[in-house]
Amino acid sequence: MELLHKTALVTGSTKGIGKAIAKELAKEGVNILINGRNYEEVERTIQEIKSEFPLTSPQNAIADIVDVQQREELFKRFPNVDILVNNMGIYEIMQYEDVTDEIWQKYFETNVLAANGLCKHYLPKMLDNNDGRIIFIASEEAVMPSGQMPQYSMTKSMLLSLAKSLSILTKGTEVTVNTILPGPTLSENVQDIIEGIYIDENITFSEKEKQFMINNLPQSEIQRFIRPIEIGKLAAFLCSPYASAFRASPIRMDGGMVPTIF
Numbered sequence: 001m002e003l004l005h006k007t008a009l010v011t012g013s014t015k016g017i018g019k020a021i022a023k024e025l026a027k028e029g030v031n032i033l034i035n036g037r038n039y040e041e042v043e044r045t046i047q048e049i050k051s052e053f054p055l056t057s058p059q060n061a062i063a064d065i066v067d068v069q070q071r072e073e074l075f076k077r078f079p080n081v082d083i084l085v086n087n088m089g090i091y092e093i094m095q096y097e098d099v100t101d102e103i104w105q106k107y108f109e110t111n112v113l114a115a116n117g118l119c120k121h122y123l124p125k126m127l128d129n130n131d132g133r134i135i136f137i138a139s140e141e142a143v144m145p146s147g148q149m150p151q152y153s154m155t156k157s158m159l160l161s162l163a164k165s166l167s168i169l170t171k172g173t174e175v176t177v178n179t180i181l182p183g184p185t186l187s188e189n190v191q192d193i194i195e196g197i198y199i200d201e202n203i204t205f206s207e208k209e210k211q212f213m214i215n216n217l218p219q220s221e222i223q224r225f226i227r228p229i230e231i232g233k234l235a236a237f238l239c240s241p242y243a244s245a246f247r248a249s250p251i252r253m254d255g256g257m258v259p260t261i262f
Ligand SMILES: NC(=O)c1ccc[n+]([C@@H]2O[C@H](COP(=O)([O-])OP(=O)(O)OC[C@H]3O[C@@H](n4cnc5c(N)ncnc54)[C@H](OP(=O)(O)O)[C@@H]3O)[C@@H](O)[C@H]2O)c1
Pocket: 011, 012, 013, 014, 015, 016, 017, 018, 035, 036, 037, 038, 041, 063, 064, 065, 066, 087, 088, 089, 090, 091, 137, 138, 139, 140, 181, 182, 183, 184, 185, 186, 187, 188, 189, 190
């Protein structure tokens, strides 16, 4: 994909979708800055990537990226990146009545402001280099709020708007800013939730997955959870020079969750 020796910061890359994106980029020869808040998890992920892709140099980019001070320290350690994947995000099913002002604020700070803080630092440098990629990981909830997590859907819609505002700044350059909208994806977190729901049933995970889909996500056309690697491969392509014409695109990889054409 012509990504050899690029450097990428993938936020929240010790688990789930972020880790899968990190691995797919490493497969292309990208040096990944592994981010998460837990030192052991970050180091474990680095060792895993080093042993699978020995020609790359993954590095420890531990930081709570919601914390402004820790973001500043991260910038000192890694002033430049070629690729920024804003993957980290929190989600939780909640009733609208239970979402307090503090919770709205927390979701805004975690899912939007943290990513924006990173863009604000790295985008100008990418523009100076006339080369760079920024990807936001949103959700199908960005364009089709289910009503089951209003505090989350709002932040994911905001990312689409932010991506367009930033993309306008890239005019005439080879820098791109895009958003991937994954549908329900089998991160470790989601797998634990499914296992928990069917804890008393003596059936395989694949049967649990099938039942969950029929009972909870009947509108999904794929009728299974998307695998993180599928999102990872899409992200790697978007980072390549062959994807320069994607500009502020909301790219749905949602298993057919959204019932409309656009
Ligand atoms: N899974 C899905 O079904 C699904 C569907 C659509 C969209 N998405 C979106 O995809 C993204 C990833 O989801 P996921 O399910 O793969 O997540 P996940 O399994 O919960 O992984 C979250 C990652 O972020 C790290 N993290 C959490 N808070 C952090 C912070 N403040 N600073 C730095 N790192 C932090 C975690 O490590 P530590 O906890 O050790 O810090 C972990 O590496 C999210 O934006 C989510 O909204 C997910």
